[in-house]
Amino acid sequence: MAKSILQSHSYRVKSKQEAKQLHAQMIRTRAPTSLVLSVYSNLGLLRESLLIFNSLTSPSYVAWKSIIRCYTSLGLFHQSLLSFARMRASAARPDRDVFPSIVKSCTHLMDWKLGQSLHGSIIRVGLEIDVYTGNALMNMYGKVCMGSVRKVFDEMPERDLVSWNTVIAGNAGNGMYREALEMVREMGGAGLKPDSFTLSSVLPIFAEYVDVSRGMEIHGYAIRHGFDSDLFIGSSLIDMYAKCTMVEKSRQIFDFLPQRDAISWNSMIAGCVQNGLFDEGLRLFRRMLENSIKPRHVTFSSIMPACAHLTTMHLGKQLHGYILRCGFDDNEFISSSLLDMYAKCGRIHIARRIFEKMESPDIVSWTAMIMGCALHGHAHDALFLFQQMKVNNVRPNYVAFVAVLTACSHAGLVDQARKLFDSMVGDYGISPGLEHYAAVADLLGRAGRLEEAYEFISSMPREQERTGSVWSTLLAACRVHKNAELAEKVAENIFKIDPENMGAYVLMSNVYSAAGRWKDAARLRIAMKGRGIRKKPACSWIEIKNKVHAFMAGDESHPKYYEIKEALGVLLERMEREGYVPNTDDVLHDVEEEQKRHLLCSHSERLAIAFGIISTPPGTTIRVTKNLRVCVDCHIATKFISKIVGREIIVRDVSRFHHFKDGKCSCGDYW
């Protein structure tokens, strides 16, 4: 009697309060305790469930089942498996409604051995035909062996929507995109319609393919079926559009989501950062915190590249502190992004320390570290790391070769680079891209092997990749080696592809000036003006007491301008006494020598360095960042300055770091 009352009640119980009331009623009617237990466990009330369970001297099958399912649903997978073992020892036989939970626990704990033996038990008791059990098994195999997923799926006598979704997710998760999409089609043939689970497996595929038109088809389907306000679909859509470079669309979806969790915030933040909207990414991150959404580990690896690209150390350091407090510092993704940030912000030693603490660095960690060395001109460290990486059975990929070739190109290791280039193609079958060609071509050119460089660039198989920037490196080399003839040939190639290439105009006009062909130089400058082409303005900045001070070339707007100018005057006098001779080669303007000297002194990096010197105590390291390459004269001058004021001056230009100390620079004057 009591039992039937309870059974009719139990599925309607929705709150703890109701459950308690029912419990009281059950005690009065002397209902079986295992039923009370199932009411509590279905609500995920572990404390209440355990109180009852532990009072049982010999728990029934129903009692075991309840407690196991309660553990699994709360994510307490170890306890769930432990209870299962105890249940078996007590001779209670497992049945259909306990296996799915157990298999799920196994899956989360990645205990594949136990999972397989469970599969054996399931077959022995003939439960492999059960849909729920089969689905749980497929889900487990989806994380280890797709072959087994197919096998279970093919042998299932009955399949439901979850079965299809599980196979599709398995295929998608294992990079078998074609198969996944094929199954979505087949599923329609079996009379089942894709639901929100299906879509959230499919959307990341189109994100990966950068196929926005098919992504939009899915978006349309989601709208028609009311899935577009689904939290999961929302983040997949945000991600898909962002990966297809349509961040505005991502933002629209984000702004209109009825609710947002940490993952939707993260998708949006990552979307901004991946598309170069670093400030916006950081703004959103702050807003996320203001909204009391706790960042997850993924959030940190998404936001860190923003600090790296903006070279804002103090922010990156704050985040590092946060990461340590959260205990996320052993996460590979976070470590890689952290070491990259430190390297890009000039702290190569900290980057190295983080790298060395990593248990098993993956290809990205190695590459970030190699790139960091390249950035700081530590070419031999980079080459050594590249070897070590291979010894550790990490196979170099496209990006790794970009990094190691960059290291060579920053140190003038031309033959090393050619060997690496050949090995990339011959040993690893990687087809070289623009970046690889650019690095080698740059090296050949600067080594004076101009014709070889010309042939090398001309050998690029894909014409569309022979861009202005690849040719420009050679053009710059032609200027240095004063080969006006080849330069003209190169420039012709550039203007054919990219008639607006401002850098090429400037370089070519420099080539003509250097060769004394003033008329030609003037002709080009007029052409530039006519086309409205202007040089990218130079800008340098320095962080003093967490405040960024920016200087443009010839900038007189800084409140301390007169002190800066005075300091530069004093420095110039001392530099000249030490033997400094201004190098006016880079000064394009047709002006008097005296004015050229003045122009050099007003270069943005020099203003920033002088401001750093007068704003910090003696001995403090000066760190300046510049948006273009350091000019030849400023490089010479900074070496003198470092010696005169006895300070280390670190300048990060657009491609690398220069560490100036005692009158020398870490780049060995090769940059």
Added chain:
DNA sequence: TTAGGGTTAG
């Protein structure tokens, strides 16, 4: 019993 977001790029 099924789902979404992450690190490296002259």
